[in-house]
Amino acid sequence: MGLLPLEMSSRIRNEAYGEAIDLGLKDCIACGCCAYVCPSKIPLVQYFVHAKGELAAQDRAKLRGDATKKLALQRQERLEREAREKAEANAKRKAEREAAAAAKAAAEAVAKAETQGESA
């Protein structure tokens, strides 16, 4: 399908960039032939360049938004992982302390039993 410069410029004036793309905006190479022959001297190429700039800005904003979302998700995952690792380390330390206390109590009980056995 050939390009429709007047239709495209009309859509661009109304900020209907999607419709302009459907009419071939992305196939336009901005050669200026349509503007050159336009009897009404409509600055068609300026419309097309403007629209392409707007679309590029929208694409960049979308990429930036996606990157920000990805970074936020990675941060959330990192915080959750760090909290999980901290809880596991705390639980391990607590278990070690309890085991040490139990061993100490057992040793004291044995020592006390030995002391009582010697005195009897």
Ligand code: SF4
């Ligand atoms: S600028 Fe050139 S390629 Fe673009 S619509 Fe006009 S004639 Fe076609």
